[in-house]
Amino acid sequence: MVSQVLGTERAHLNPVREVLRADDGAPHRRLLSIRKEAGLPEEISALRVFDVIAWMDGKNRGLGERSDLGG
Numbered sequence: 001m002v003s004q005v006l007g008t009e010r011a012h013l014n015p016v017r018e019v020l021r022a023d024d025g026a027p028h029r030r031l032l033s034i035r036k037e038a039g040l041p042e043e044i045s046a047l048r049v050f051d052v053i054a055w056m057d058g059k060n061r062g063l064g065e066r067s068d069l070g071g
């Protein structure tokens with residue numbers, strides 16, 4: 001589902017890492033802020049926070065449903 005949200009095939013981790021480093025790490029810091037606001041432990045990485053947000057967005061938009069997958 002994350003690949004569908006990002007418009008990538010299977011290799012979306014490198015583009016995500018590049019985005020997290022952009023603007024002197026501002027996106028990374030924002031994800032850490034979201035983690036803190038959500039009351040999540042520090043063991044949860046910024047990448048995992050991003051992954052969950054992207055998954056939730058895709059789910060809300062109906063991506064990844066069986067009808068979309070031809071099943």
